[in-house]
Amino acid sequence: xxDTLTPPEAGRRTASPVRxxxxxxxxxxxxxLWPVMALVVLLVVNVVATPSFLDVRLQDGHLYxxxxxIARNSAPVLLVALGxxxxxxxxGIDLSVGAIAAIAGAVACTRIVGAGDEGAxxxxxxxxxxxxxxxxxxGLWNGFLVSVVGxxxxxxxxxxxxxxxxxxxLVTDGQITTVNNDTFSNLxxxxxxxxxxxxxxxxxxxxxxxxxxxRTALGMLIEAVGINPEASRLAGVRSRTIIWTVYxxxxxxxxxxxxIIAANTNSVNANSLGLWIELDAILxxxxxxxxxxxxxxxxxxxxxxxxxxTTLARTIPNIGIPSEANYLFKAxxxxxxxxxxxxxxxxxxxxxxxxxxxxxxxxx
Amino acid sequence: MTTTHEEPPVTATTPVxxxxxxxxxxxxxxxxxxxxxVRALDRVSLRLLPGEVHAxxxxxxxxxxxxxxxxxxxxxxxxxxxxVAGEEHAFATPAAAQAxxxxxxxxxxxxxxxxxxxxxxLLGREPRRLGGINVRGMNRRARETLDRLGLDxxxxxxxxxxxxxxxxxxxxxxxxxxxxxVLILDEPTSSLDADEVAKLFEVMRRLREDGVxxxxxxxxxxQIYEIADRMTILRNGRLVEERMVADxxxxxxxxxxxxxxxxxxxxxxxxHTRTSTDGPPVLKAIGLSRKGSLEATDLSLYDGEVVxxxxxxxxxxxxLARLLFGADTADHGSLEIRSSxxxxxxxxxxxxxxxxxxxxxxxxxxxxxxxxxxxxxxLALQASRGWLRPIPQAVRNRLVGEYIEALDIRPAxxxxxxxxxxxxxxxxxxxxxxxxxxxxVLILDEPTxxxxxxxxxxxxxxxxxxxxRGMSVVFISAELEExxxxxxxxxxxxxxxxxxxRPNDDVSVSDILEIIAGHGGTPSARTEEESxxx
Numbered sequence: 032x033x034d035t036l037t038p039p040e041a042g043r044r045t046a047s048p049v050r051x052x053x054x055x056x057x058x059x060x061x062x063x064l065w066p067v068m069a070l071v072v073l074l075v076v077n078v079v080a081t082p083s084f085l086d087v088r089l090q091d092g093h094l095y096x097x098x099x100x101i102a103r104n105s106a107p108v109l110l111v112a113l114g115x116x117x118x119x120x121x122x123g124i125d126l127s128v129g130a131i132a133a134i135a136g137a138v139a140c141t142r143i144v145g146a147g148d149e150g151a152x153x154x155x156x157x158x159x160x161x162x163x164x165x166x167x168x169x170g171l172w173n174g175f176l177v178s179v180v181g182x183x184x185x186x187x188x189x190x191x192x193x194x195x196x197x198x199x200x201l202v203t204d205g206q207i208t209t210v211n212n213d214t215f216s217n218l219x220x221x222x223x224x225x226x227x228x229x230x231x232x233x234x235x236x237x238x239x240x241x242x243x244x245x246r247t248a249l250g251m252l253i254e255a256v257g258i259n260p261e262a263s264r265l266a267g268v269r270s271r272t273i274i275w276t277v278y279x280x281x282x283x284x285x286x287x288x289x290x291i292i293a294a295n296t297n298s299v300n301a302n303s304l305g306l307w308i309e310l311d312a313i314l315x316x317x318x319x320x321x322x323x324x325x326x327x328x329x330x331x332x333x334x335x336x337x338x339x340x341t342t343l344a345r346t347i348p349n350i351g352i353p354s355e356a357n358y359l360f361k362a363x364x365x366x367x368x369x370x371x372x373x374x375x376x377x378x379x380x381x382x383x384x385x386x387x388x389x390x391x392x393x394x395x
Numbered sequence: 396m397t398t399t400h401e402e403p404p405v406t407a408t409t410p411v412x413x414x415x416x417x418x419x420x421x422x423x424x425x426x427x428x429x430x431x432x433v434r435a436l437d438r439v440s441l442r443l444l445p446g447e448v449h450a451x452x453x454x455x456x457x458x459x460x461x462x463x464x465x466x467x468x469x470x471x472x473x474x475x476x477x478x479v480a481g482e483e484h485a486f487a488t489p490a491a492a493q494a495x496x497x498x499x500x501x502x503x504x505x506x507x508x509x510x511x512x513x514x515x516x517l518l519g520r521e522p523r524r525l526g527g528i529n530v531r532g533m534n535r536r537a538r539e540t541l542d543r544l545g546l547d548x549x550x551x552x553x554x555x556x557x558x559x560x561x562x563x564x565x566x567x568x569x570x571x572x573x574x575x576x577v578l579i580l581d582e583p584t585s586s587l588d589a590d591e592v593a594k595l596f597e598v599m600r601r602l603r604e605d606g607v608x609x610x611x612x613x614x615x616x617x618q619i620y621e622i623a624d625r626m627t628i629l630r631n632g633r634l635v636e637e638r639m640v641a642d643x644x645x646x647x648x649x650x651x652x653x654x655x656x657x658x659x660x661x662x663x664x665x666x667h668t669r670t671s672t673d674g675p676p677v678l679k680a681i682g683l684s685r686k687g688s689l690e691a692t693d694l695s696l697y698d699g700e701v702v703x704x705x706x707x708x709x710x711x712x713x714x715l716a717r718l719l720f721g722a723d724t725a726d727h728g729s730l731e732i733r734s735s736x737x738x739x740x741x742x743x744x745x746x747x748x749x750x751x752x753x754x755x756x757x758x759x760x761x762x763x764x765x766x767x768x769x770x771x772x773x774l775a776l777q778a779s780r781g782w783l784r785p786i787p788q789a790v791r792n793r794l795v796g797e798y799i800e801a802l803d804i805r806p807a808x809x810x811x812x813x814x815x816x817x818x819x820x821x822x823x824x825x826x827x828x829x830x831x832x833x834x835x836v837l838i839l840d841e842p843t844x845x846x847x848x849x850x851x852x853x854x855x856x857x858x859x860x861x862x863x864r865g866m867s868v869v870f871i872s873a874e875l876e877e878x879x880x881x882x883x884x885x886x887x888x889x890x891x892x893x894x895x896x897r898p899n900d901d902v903s904v905s906d907i908l909e910i911i912a913g914h915g916g917t918p919s920a921r922t923e924e925e926s927x928x929x
Contacts, residue, residue: 249782251770258765265722265760266828267746267778326765 062320066335069318069368073342080350093222097345103219103227105341107132107288109334110233111308112315113240114281116333119316121257121274122325123177123184125281128312130195131169132289132305137202138162139290140299143210155214163286169195170282174275192309199301209298219295229291236284241330250328253277257325311340318368339368418481420445420576420608421497426465426475433806433815435461438475439634441627443577443608448599450619450640451612453629454652454819454847459612462629463579467499468492480576498570499579506566508555513537515554516569540572544598560591567598571607578602579610584618596622616645628652631805649848674698675734677867678750678836680719682728688714690892691728696836696869701862703882703899704871705907711891712871713755716840719869720752721745746779751829755841755871757818761825764814768804769795771813772827779832798827803853819850826854830861837861838869843877855881875904887911 058064077084077097087096111128118125142158143149169191176187210216221228244250255263256270263270288308293299317323318339319332343364352360370376421443428436436458443449451459464470466477468486477484479495486492489499506515513534514521522532537550546564554562563583570578580599584592599609599622611623619626620640628635628651635651643651676695684691689711696702706712717723719730721739730737732748739745742752754760763771772795777786786794795809802823806816813821822842829837839858843851858881862868872878878885885902887895887910895910 246785247782248777248780248785251766251774252778252782254766255763255770255774258763259759262754262760262763263774263778265720265742265752265754266775267743268774269743269778273782 062329063332063335065372066318066320066332066339066368069371070335070339070342073339073346073364077342077346077349084349089225092225094225097349099227101338101341101345102230104344105337106227106229106233107292107305107308108311108315108340109337110236110284110288110291111281111305111312112319112333112337113233113237113330114277114284115309115312116316116319116321116328116330117240117244117253117277118184118281119257119313119321119323120253120325120328121270121277122260123274123277124313124323125173125188125278125285126185126309127169127173127188127191127195128281128285128288129305129308130192130199131166131282131285132292132308133199133299133301134169134195134202135162135166135286135289136293136299136304137199137208137301138165139215140208140210140293141202143212143215144208149210150212152214155212155218158215159218159290162290163283166282166286167279169286170279171275173282174278177278178271178274196301199299199304203299203301205301207298207300210293211297215294216297217294219291229295232287232291236287237330237334240280244330249273249276254327258327312337314365315340318365318372320372419443419478420480421466422478423462423466424476424478426462426477427473428461428465428470429473430815431812433808433811435632435815436465436472437632439629439632441466441634442637443610444625445576445606445608446603447624448603448609448611448622450623450626451610451629452619452626452648452652453635454849457629457652457847458632459629460581461632463499463581463610463612466492467497467579496574496576497579498575498577499581500563500566500570500583501581506554506562506569508553508562510554511551512541512548512554512557512565513550515565516540516550516572518569536572537568540568544568544571544601546594546598558591560594563591564595564598567595571602575607577608577610579612581612582614583611584613584615592618616648619648620645652848676731677733678719679731679734680715680728681731683715683718683725683730684727685714685718685723686726688723688891689718690890692893694719694886694893696867698835698867699862699865700884701858701868701870701882703878703885704869704888705875705878705885705911706888707873707911710888710911711893712888713840714891715888715893716752716838716869716871719745719836720750720838722752722754743779746775746832746834749833749835750838751775751832751834751836752838753822753825753829753840753842755844757821757825757845762813762821764812766813767810768799768813768816768824769809771824772798772809772831775828776831794831798830802827802857817847819846822846822854823850826857834866836867836869838871840871841873842870843872843874851877875907879904879907 074085084097087094087098089095111132115125115128139155139158139162142161143154146154146158148154173188173191176182176190177184180187217228218232219229223231244253252263252268252273255266255268256273260270285305285308289305292304313323315336316333317336319329319334319336321328321332343361347357347360348354419442421441423439423441425438425440426436427434427438439458439462441449441451441462451462453459461470465472466486468489468491471487472485477486479497484495486495486497492499507518510518513536516537517533522529522536524532534550541548541550544564544567546568548557548561548565554565557565567578567580567583583595596618599611602609611619613619623640625637626640626643626648627637628648630652638648638651674697676697678694678696680692680694682691682693683689692711692715694702694715704712704715714723718725719739721742721744724740730739732750737744737748739748739750745752763774766774769791773786773791780786792809798804799807799809804816804820804823804827813824816824826839826842837858842854842858846854855877858868858870862883868881870878870881879899879902882899885895885897885899885907886893887897887907889911897906
């Protein structure tokens with residue numbers, strides 16, 4: 032995964048080849064430093080609590096262990112956060128991804144249940160395709176409201192966030208629909224080459240997105256629109272198309288996440304599927320170093336952010352935090368991570384440590 | 396100590412030796428600051444003596460603001476020392492610098508308009524009584540400070556009710572009240588009229604007599620010669636020289652600032668006046684209009700021709716440019732491009748028809764600050780190719796390298812972030828962005844506003860060269876001299892319509908002013924009325 036993504040990212044930011052001490056310097060200056068550090072710290076905490084936490088064993092040709100579980104469980108958040116990264120890069124936000132995930136899960140499950148041959152592989156593939164096609168329509172709707180009508184993204188996507196759950200309920204008739212299809216459930220629990228299929232799907236999407244944004248000019252144009260929309264328009268950038276594209280892409284990513292979540296339980300509950308996943312995704316993006324104000328984005332950062340969020344969910348029971356304090360603990364960790372990342376907070380800490388050292392600012 | 400501004404003259408070429416009547420209040424030695432890959436300051440030194448007005452001179456991007464911000468603790472320095480009254484210091488915050496007696500008044504007034512003058516002057520250090528603010532004591536203290544500066548301003552009046560000039564003086568009064576030993580005035584005169592400047596100088600002279608060291612930044616050379624005693628000249632982030640003002644002629648000063656002779660500008664003067672209005676126009680507007688911004692206007696533009704547009708703010712000059720480019724859509728009228736009728740619904744349509752437009756608002760409508768110089772340059776070409784066809788890296792590198800060299804963009808680093816460049820260099824990058832698309836029509840709206848004289852000359856020379864090679868240019872500028880220097884034909888606009896069009900053979904600035912004024916009202920009266928419209 033890193034192989035596909037590193038060259039374009041690195042090539043954009045540094046010109047000359049790097050060796051030895053300069054490599055260290057570059058790593059220290061990398062915007063990925065703090066998210067990766069946070070993830071490492073979290074893993075260390077887990078190892079202290081459970082020394083066998085990082086153990087991975089091979090059984091029936093599959094890898095098992097906490098780390099593998101984390102990878103598997105991270106797939107939905109990772110997918111949603113991936114789409115969210117591009118949306119946020121254009122100065123937008125998409126609150127409807129959780130509802131879209133629910134709709135996708137609902138559509139996929141009801142199609143499978145309603146099909147003539149419920150257990151067939153073709154049924155599952157057909158159902159998922161239809162679900163994703165519907166997500167394209169939902170993304171077009173969001174993109175239409177934002178880029179054509181000009182509604183603020185947070186309000187525009189709020190519409191579908193609320194209405195989407197209702198749509199999903201309509202699809203499932205308000206029932207919890209259970210499916211029985213091996214191909215479908217393999218999407219969440221299956222293994223390929225010893226690795227969880229869900230994780231591989233997510234990683235493949237990240238790789239495809241990396242190539243699409245950094246090997247073409249899409250990434251630069253997305254950033255240009257996010258940094259200065261009017262200047263981009265006057266330079267001839269079709270910002271409407273670009274904004275529309277990222278919302279459609281975000282919806283498809285959310286739909287894929289919804290299908291994986293449904294496959295994980297072999298059922299869909301339109302009320303709870305993907306509930307609050309948009310918030311986890313936004314957090315993952317922010318932890319990964321993409322600013323909510325738009326502009327430059329980092330897909331690798333988002334990957335690290337999503338892994339962090341998933342690891343955190345695993346950490347809470349592992350270190351014995353009572354389940355009632357679950358959300359509070361999560362909130363505190365997130366605040367801590369955001370503080371570490373804030374240059375201002377770091378400067379305050381540094382000034383406390385080493386008397387009068389001046390603050391480094393950017394030219395206005 | 397109090398009279399050091401009348402100090403003995405110093406040799407003009409070598410830096411001034413350290414021993415003299417007053418010890419420096421501040422001495423900055425070998426200060427270097429780097430932003431990313433941009434060396435903003437390179438071993439710059441500055442000495443401030445008590446009771447002097449010290450002018451900080453240099454073009455935009457020379458490092459004046461950076462030096463000031465290094466002194467006041469806004470930026471941290473990478474190397475070098477700051478010695479304040481014999482002690483080494485590094486200010487971590489602007490507040491720390493202020494506590495050490497260094498006060499700064501910026502170009503824009505940073506005060507609270509809906510508080511009173513006294514409240515603004517003592518904001519954050521109000522005299523207290525019984526846990527509340529002692530309003531009477533505050534007004535009294537403000538009055539004392541204002542009296543000391545010879546300012547007749549009612550301390551209890553609301554700040555926002557005063558003109559900008561008075562607000563600026565209040566800002567200075569506020570700075571002085573902090574027992575300032577050093578007062579930094581960063582372009583305080585840019586929005587003041589002559590009387591107001593005189594008033595400001597009076598205040599500055601009083602402070603100088605009190606032994607305050609004043610750093611004065613201004614683009615107006617006459618003002619420097621009127622008020623400043625000594626000056627430090629910067630260029631490209633380096634120290635050029637410290638000089639006594641009295642020993643330096645204006646010509647010398649300009650040469651020190653830009654580091655080369657001004658011959659580029661002179662050469663241009665002998666060159667224009669080629670008009671080839673034969674053949675069909677490349678761009679023709681017929682009765683082009685838009686409600687609220689432009690009345691029906693005709694304009695023809697021929698190959699290899701520079702058409703200058705003169706007019707005051709709000710005359711419709713920018714509006715015309717935006718309609719020609721499709722940045723706004725016209726209500727009526729039509730456009731012909733190479734004799735075929737076109738409707739421009741968006742900038743994109745115009746770009747596809749080989750029209751380019753550089754907006755007057757560089758920051759809001761041109762610069763993509765967080766992208767690199769290279770990305771900024773390639774943006775328009777890449778946008779017109781679509782995202783699926785990225786420009787090959789080799790082509791990209793070649794184009795960017797060529798234009799950085801041809802336009803003398805500094806730093807010559809394609810990976811530098813656009814926001815770290817000075818205004819003049821940003822403007823050159825934007826010019827490159829359009830030249831890379833190889834347009835046939837180039838519309839430049841105020842391409843030289845707010846940039847230094849060197850960059851200005853380079854851009855003007857480039858425009859003349861482009862026209863010689865066959866490009867058609869619409870050149871809009873508030874500076875009539877510049878319009879006349881470059882144009883083959885001059886269009887004069889007023890009240891949102893074209894009021895005259897003259898071949899530029901024997902037209903002078905005063906002719907144009909007369910044309911503008913001749914249509915009722917005086918130009919100055921119009922300016923005021925029209926700028927209030929925006």
